[in-house]
Amino acid sequence: MSVVVFAVGNPSRGDDALGPLLMAWLELQARPGVHLVSDFQLQIEHALDLEGHPLALFIDAGTGTPAPFDFRETGPAPSRPVSSHALAPEAVLQVYADIQRRPPPPAFVLCVRGEGFGLGEGLSPEAERNLAAARVFLGRCLDQPDPAHWRRLIGSLAAPAFSG
Template identity: 65%
Template sequence: MSLVIFAVGNPSRGDDALGPLLMAELETQSLPGVTLVTDFQLQIEHALDLDGHDLALFIDAGTGTPAPFDFYEVSASAGMSITTHALTPSAVLQVHAQLRPVTPPAFVLCIRGDHFELGEGPGEAARTHLQAARAHLAECLALPDALAWRQWQTHDGAARPAPERV
């Protein structure tokens, strides 16, 4: 299984640093079959980073996200207006779908953020949310499979328990 992980955010804008902080931790690990991509925001060129991968994960911080995080599958959005900067994960998938016959399943791990002020670090609540997201991500990395990940989707800020492994 080949996995690409995108972490999006600005380390100088408070809770927006959550994605890059989580990615920095991943960069210290030896993760076979995993490609890591970090940027301030998703760009049209990131569609090409999906090439050759069986699964994709987008990590970002979000306002209005249920605490501590939301984890869900995302798909390409046909008819979506695509510009050359600041794309959503759905838009990146749409660009890839226009270029290639097969686009990998993709998921979003959106960590609750509340304060995005320039020059600030992540707040205490955001760090608590990051800790919960880190644990969920570890489960995902232990079983990088779209079928399993679909069972772990959240929409209420609480991760569903991982199914027993056979």
């Protein structure tokens, strides 16, 4: 199954580099059927990248995220952005639904917990540990890129905390 993976973040802002670092790791793997899209933030144009992919994954860093990461299914939802930039995954999915006049593919969010997002900062030690756990989990996801499998993985995370 083909999957499109969006990774967003700014490598110059400390732990906001988590998304780009996961993307770099995926690029080295060159997995067949995995289409990679990297940017500083999600924009309406990213809705076009969903076309032709029966599964989508959005990767980002978050401050209020449980450690080491959160993984959840998401869907289209209207939002009220101030501009056409910096959309949430749900807004990108809504744009797809609006322009294609059909539901978007099943979509999931992998949000890795970050601690420090200051300009010019490096990755925090906590983010390094969270990144390692996210790599293991992401590998499990992409070993079987199927929405039903990913939903089961969500259920497995509800059990004792995933530590890699």
